Amino acid sequence: MKRSITRLLMAPSVILLLAWMIVPLSMTIYFSTINYNLLYPGRNNFVGWMNFEFFITDPGFWIAISNTLILLISVLVITVVLGVALSALIDKPFYGRNVVRVLLISPFFIMPTVNALIWKNMMMNPVYGIFAWISQTLGFEPIDWLSDYPLMSVIIMVSWQWLPFAILVFVTALQSQDTEQKEAAQMDGANGWHIFRYLTIPHLARPIAVVVMIETIFLLAVFAEIYVSTGGGPGYDSTNLAYLIYNQALLQYDVGVASAGGLFAVILANIVAFFLIRAVGKNLTV
Amino acid sequence: MTLTQQRKLKTLLVGLASWTVALLLFFPIFWMFITSFKTELQAISVPPQLFFEPTFENFSIVQERSDYLKHAWNSVVTSFGATLLALIIAIPAAYSMAFFPGKKTKDILLWMLSTKMLPAVGVLVPIYILSRDYGLLDSKLGLVIIFTLMNLPIIVWMLFSYFKDLPKEILEAARMDGATPWDEMVRVVLPLSVGGIASTGLLSIVLCWNEAFWSLNLTASEAAPLTAMIASYSSPEGLFWAKLSAASTLACAPIVIFGWFCQKQLVQGLTFGAVK
Numbered sequence: 001m002k003r004s005i006t007r008l009l010m011a012p013s014v015i016l017l018l019a020w021m022i023v024p025l026s027m028t029i030y031f032s033t034i035n036y037n038l039l040y041p042g043r044n045n046f047v048g049w050m051n052f053e054f055f056i057t058d059p060g061f062w063i064a065i066s067n068t069l070i071l072l073i074s075v076l077v078i079t080v081v082l083g084v085a086l087s088a089l090i091d092k093p094f095y096g097r098n099v100v101r102v103l104l105i106s107p108f109f110i111m112p113t114v115n116a117l118i119w120k121n122m123m124m125n126p127v128y129g130i131f132a133w134i135s136q137t138l139g140f141e142p143i144d145w146l147s148d149y150p151l152m153s154v155i156i157m158v159s160w161q162w163l164p165f166a167i168l169v170f171v172t173a174l175q176s177q178d179t180e181q182k183e184a185a186q187m188d189g190a191n192g193w194h195i196f197r198y199l200t201i202p203h204l205a206r207p208i209a210v211v212v213m214i215e216t217i218f219l220l221a222v223f224a225e226i227y228v229s230t231g232g233g234p235g236y237d238s239t240n241l242a243y244l245i246y247n248q249a250l251l252q253y254d255v256g257v258a259s260a261g262g263l264f265a266v267i268l269a270n271i272v273a274f275f276l277i278r279a280v281g282k283n284l285t286v
Numbered sequence: 287m288t289l290t291q292q293r294k295l296k297t298l299l300v301g302l303a304s305w306t307v308a309l310l311l312f313f314p315i316f317w318m319f320i321t322s323f324k325t326e327l328q329a330i331s332v333p334p335q336l337f338f339e340p341t342f343e344n345f346s347i348v349q350e351r352s353d354y355l356k357h358a359w360n361s362v363v364t365s366f367g368a369t370l371l372a373l374i375i376a377i378p379a380a381y382s383m384a385f386f387p388g389k390k391t392k393d394i395l396l397w398m399l400s401t402k403m404l405p406a407v408g409v410l411v412p413i414y415i416l417s418r419d420y421g422l423l424d425s426k427l428g429l430v431i432i433f434t435l436m437n438l439p440i441i442v443w444m445l446f447s448y449f450k451d452l453p454k455e456i457l458e459a460a461r462m463d464g465a466t467p468w469d470e471m472v473r474v475v476l477p478l479s480v481g482g483i484a485s486t487g488l489l490s491i492v493l494c495w496n497e498a499f500w501s502l503n504l505t506a507s508e509a510a511p512l513t514a515m516i517a518s519y520s521s522p523e524g525l526f527w528a529k530l531s532a533a534s535t536l537a538c539a540p541i542v543i544f545g546w547f548c549q550k551q552l553v554q555g556l557t558f559g560a561v562k
Contacts, residue, residue, distance in 0.1 A: 005467050006386040009378035020435040021401050024409035094301030102546050103308040106315055109545035111496040113516040114534040118314050128330040172553050221405050224498035228520040242407040249411050262408040269405045
């Protein structure tokens with residue numbers, strides 16, 4: 001009797017998530033095999049692998065794949081390295097620590113569209129932006145970030161958003177570090193670097209694994225920052241897979257090709273997840 | 287130098303370094319905030335102006351130009367609606383997994399996590415077409431449904447980790463007195479975990495408020511929440527930085543302040559309870 005009640009309590013969540021996963025995914029698979037353009041309705045014949053061929057041979061395809069991976073890896077490295085360093089820094093007592101924490105965490109709560117627009121205009125604008133002003137004051141030629149270094153600009157925006165998350169996780173984890181162990185090491189003559197290298201870093205192994213996992217989920221799907229800042233350009237220079245598919249589906253109305261692209265995104269996410277779980281999964285227990 | 291002096295100097299240096307980094311990272315937000323009180327000419331002046339006479343006219347222009355209040359209301363309705371709905375669906379599931387775990391409980395939890403791994407863009411086309419066919423395109427209801435499903439796994443996980451930490455003795459006592467699982471949940475578990483449920487709700491509201499992928503792709507002028515409204519400022523029309531800043535400040539202020547109060551819960555929720 002009890003068992004059926006507990007199942008009943010679980011049913012809504014499980015059924016909804018199952019539907020959320022299976023219905024759209026099977027539709028994507030179906031669409032990817034037919035000729036389906038929203039501009040030409042009624043011509044939905046089976047075309048086999050053609051959509052996939054079309055998507056792979058798109059000039060943007062390999063650029064988009066490599067941009068997606070460069071974005072992922074750069075942001076992961078920046079946020080984890082700086083995150084560990086900064087959280088170790090603010091873990092020590094100093095005046096106004098709570099205010100510093102609040103300031104450091106804030107960028108995480110800024111919505112992605114606002115993030116991109118602030119950086120694009122007020123920071124990176126080559127004429128009126130803060131960066132241009134700094135360059136000029138120092139006697140350098142201002143850089144046109146979004147046209148000359150579009151992907152790097154997006155990397156900076158996304159890192160600015162996710163660094164606070166890494167700091168937040170690491171600071172929380174450091175609070176549970178054993179202070180007696182540190183004091184004992186100090187007694188034995190260990191210096192600050194030794195303590196950081198041999199006590200703090202190993203203590204952070206698990207939180208680092210968690211941060212890498214979570215950020216990967218979100219970073220593979222970066223969209224809004226590109227949408228409002230560079231629009232994927234110039235050319236395909238800052239187009240990632242998510243943006244390429246969006247471009248195919250909602251700008252060119254080609255549902256078939258966009259679905260094939262969607263399946264590539266799913267496959268890429270699975271490949272990355274597979275390596276990730278092998279590399280960091282041992283640190284993660286439920 | 288004595289040892290205490292050395293220690294004092296070190297604290298000073300650490301403080302100085304931390305403050306510098308924090309102010310640098312916070313600078314774009316600070317700059318957005320003060321630019322919203324400038325005139326358009328002041329906003330683009332070189333060198334940048336730090337001191338000026340503040341004006342409030344940008345805020346009223348933003349309201350006139352893009353109907354801020356309507357989009358703010360859309361954000362409020364979709365965030366709170368989706369959060370409430372997800373909590374109602376998730377509480378029974380988390381409760382039953384925390385207190386009556388079976389052999390498959392762990393698998394179900396991991397499977398729920400895996401649904402978050404599915405990239406949204408992989409299902410963009412079907413969701414767009416389904417929304418269109420059921421008249422949910424550019425509707426608040428459509429967004430509420432999507433947001434609910436999107437956050438359901440995180441909410442179940444968070445509630446699960448709260449429920450798991452409740453003292454089991456209280457439940458056993460209730461069971462002795464003949465309470466059914468339903469009674470236990472409503473009369474014992476829920477009152478004990480009001481704090482946990484509240485912070486789960488906060489996290490969910492923050493995530494919905496800042497969601498941009500589905501908001502941008504599924505809404506137009508009617509149901510667009512603030513994330514999508516701000517995107518309409520991406521194509522410049524003359525001088526617009528002060529207005530952009532005013533709109534952005536209005537869109538972000540509530541959630542940034544919200545966020546300051548629930549940082550801890552946010553970590554717990556976003557890391558699926560792995561970091562406490």
